[in-house]
Amino acid sequence: MTTPHIRRRVLLGVAAGGLTALLAACGGGGNGSSSNDDSTSDGTGTGTGTQVTAELSDFRIKLSTEKFQPGEYTFTAKNTGSHDHALEIEGPGGENRSKTLEPGRSTTLTVTLKSGSYEVYCPVDGHKDLGMKTDITVGGAPAPSDNNDTSPGNGY
16 A cells, blocks of 8 residues: 555544544433434434434524535434424425424434435424425535524524
């Protein structure tokens, strides 16, 4: 192996380790138990692909990324609000919905995104109409947003 190949492998290893540490820091309930983290899949995928966190609060959705390219994604939906919430992704790749989550719970939703525009929203009890929605663009320029908080919240 040449020095550039070794250097590239070391950098990839460091990047992978950093990503692993970041993902580990985002999970869990903070009290050493996993009772607040319901990581069971809803049957839509295997948990592979690009990882995206979707924070569901009252009443907005905050995604951990704005840039999407066609491919498989695993969305970790985390209900940080005080009401039940779910995550639905609708667009050219189809319509995919997570299970409904009680406050403090999370789940994963694995979807294959194709090029085009998608609507990401909470399908529970009119929450979408309360501002719990955002649009993403796959394969093109990201949907405009300010500070990655992708829905207005309507004062909540």
